[in-house]
Amino acid sequence: MGGPGKAKRGIPPKSDFNSWYPSIVEIAELVDKRYPIKGMDVWMPYGLRSMNLIDQLARREMARTGHDEFSFPLLVPEELLDKENRLVSRLKAAREAGIDPSEMRDEEEPSGFKKEVYWVTHGGENKLDAPMFLRPTSETPMYTMFSLWVRSHADLPLKTFQIVNTFRYETKQTRSFIRVREIHFFEAHTVHRDKQGADEQIEEDAEMVRRILHDLCLPSIVSKRPVWDTFPGAWYTKAADVVMPNGRTLQVATYHHYRDQWAEAFDLSYEDSDGSSKMCHQTTFGMSERLLGAVVGMHGDDNGLIMPPAIAPYQVILMPIAAHSDDRVTTAVEQISNQLTSAGIRTKIEDRAVSPGVKHYDWEIRGAPIRVEVGPRDISSGKCVVTLRTGGKSDESIEGISHNIAKLLDSVSGTLRKRAQKFYESLVHPLPVDPSDGRAISSDEIEDGVVYELAFDGNDSDAEALEHLTGLTLLGECDEPLTQEAPCAISGKLTTKRQHVARMY
């Protein structure tokens, strides 16, 4: 829209999602992918505004729950990774041996972390004494400082977060917002006196995810990840997955209960009120630009994006009609703009010297929830024409318009939630089972682009059998159990454990 990359024509139909998605992120001017490093896109103003509004939702939740915002350095000395590697190796070995991690000796075998990070080896022409890496996530830099900050029970809980760029050396094909090498990342890290404190934090995290996904109008599946898919160093991991239109699930939020497993590696102990020294319990909660990817994928249509009002950079586009031939138009538009802005509604006056058709088209692509037209006839009748991006048109009184626009924004959110829920339901099917015993049947019945729900209560080898049979990945035990017992699709054991298998991003 003026300046860089004008809206281009030619959006593929959304039914061809794998073509539609990469096109729309550029056509709607969220990012420009032509930067000469794959997986590192340029954030365009419209995309950056949306992302910053998502960040504001996260900040709102962080303020509500008493987390403080920090900013830690991007570079991490290699030696800190070694601490983490020893921890992860120990836990992994313990898990494989089926014993308590505290019984294990340290292992020196390097974990996967080293393989996933970018390494800084030189400063200018000098080789650095010790290499540093770009943070993929910030346990190591943060916990190094936490161990200096936490001395006594009075310092706890310590609730921190930051919103920063993180990096992953990604070898798979990259996709804007979904799989990138420089990641716009949110991470909250907390330290507690005991397991109960961390348990409560996990509940608080779950509630924050629910609230944010509600604002984004996104239904999700919340699961406790299987042990082999747990974040390294975590006791357990919970994740919220959104089902994208191609039936692949996209993990958009995770929270990890670390128990006291990291505390030892980073010397995170405190003096309790009775004078004894105790290990801290910890949690992490992470989200990223994937939230924007989910919004794009879930709500868009053949004509472009549809932005949920909570994160629409402009909730209302005001279009003056025939302003050149009637002076009253500009005055009325400014008056409406002031009314809306005072009511906290993000409003943009679209006064480019292009035809109304082009304006409509451009803001349809960019998914502005509401467009308002104001022309000479409208002013005479004291009304204006309001069009919703989700469909529908009405005449609204200019007098006191902000009240009605606020209601209409809510109705756009409501429509998006209903549509997304319906869409979700159309993509999640029960796993085909033998009606006689409830066990999974041949993989011939598995359709592409579908998430399967099933009763599952098996061990690791049952899970392996399930993944082998379906060719899909187990998301883990869903937070919402089955309403009545059913036989496990592999072991046949009666259970209320609801689980899902899917192709994951």
Next chain:
Amino acid sequence: MGGPGKAKRGIPPKSDFNSWYPSIVEIAELVDKRYPIKGMDVWMPYGLRSMNLIDQLARREMARTGHDEFSFPLLVPEELLDKENRLVSRLKAAREAGIDPSEMRDEEEPSGFKKEVYWVTHGGENKLDAPMFLRPTSETPMYTMFSLWVRSHADLPLKTFQIVNTFRYETKQTRSFIRVREIHFFEAHTVHRDKQGADEQIEEDAEMVRRILHDLCLPSIVSKRPVWDTFPGAWYTKAADVVMPNGRTLQVATYHHYRDQWAEAFDLSYEDSDGSSKMCHQTTFGMSERLLGAVVGMHGDDNGLIMPPAIAPYQVILMPIAAHSDDRVTTAVEQISNQLTSAGIRTKIEDRAVSPGVKHYDWEIRGAPIRVEVGPRDISSGKCVVTLRTGGKSDESIEGISHNIAKLLDSVSGTLRKRAQKFYESLVHPLPVDPSDGRAISSDEIEDGVVYELAFDGNDSDAEALEHLTGLTLLGECDEPLTQEAPCAISGKLTTKRQHVARMY
């Protein structure tokens, strides 16, 4: 305050500035310097809030002047630096030879850039095909994209900015905010049709710097840097320097006129309205966390920071007195807090279970502009006690308090500006000259910790002589000329060119 790093005792006197500064940034909880990489500090919540408020001043100016916010990748492929190096070498060689740069052939000799950046050479265990560096500033990544975006005169002017982390491989001693290796950075980059467009942009940049420094209550010297101190690739560089209490100058903002010197290297041409192809003219405007360093250094005193109201995380600290013994106190404090917050005043209720003395002390260190005490007696009289961090105390009516507090915040800003101006004047002296001919005399007269002002209109070797004589660095030609002609301190030629020599950070 609670949690990480409680306010510690023992601030050195400000007269010992070189001890005071590094202490206060930690004691006031702006940063924690104990991160295991020198020059990469952890931003603590209070410091981060201040910095974000400075960013908001920059964003306000950017919105006022029609700049759009982007976010470009941190990593830059080496090949882009090569383009820049060729440009810089060519300009340097041209300058040394005293000829027009457009007459010069490319030189392959590497410039200083390679020596100042961090190099990423490995992704995981793989050596990268082409090394990448962490941006020290973003001309190269941005101009690469600009050349895709700019096609016609209708795309111009292109006015962009971003607020990001940049990196410099710093070998000198690091100092929080002043000389760091990971820099919180603001950069605006613009593209224009012609030199006039860029000239006007430079004027606009100057005005933005004036407005921001006014908000920060900081006097400054604006100079056109001498040619040898011009940003590589720039036609000329202007800079705003703040004089720190130890007499060293701190460059806090720069803006560069690039003419069309970069356009060729990055293929930045456009089709003009007459169909001809023309080279673009460009400018850059940069600021950084040094602004916060200047605020700390200029306004603080023996008791801690003094935050200018424009960037004080909390402009008013509300202190309930004896709330445990009188229920009305909490109610009154909340009512005042609501009044102030509604008026857009950043307010914090300080209700920690510590003595009023500790609260006073902590917020004095952190430099909150105004403290308000509300106790049972105050409520009975309908008044409260207001204390300014710059000195002074008054009783104010609780009814309609926000109006008076807003005025008092303005008076704090006014006091800071007056003090800073006086301080500035005490640190800037005329250069000692021979009264008979106005020429600089022996260096014995040069005092430590002083900035010297002089009439100077000499060539490069005169400047060298001046720097040699004084042992100081020439800041360049000041934007404010002398009110009457005086002899140049070296050449003796009559001039109105006001210049300064100083020890620069």
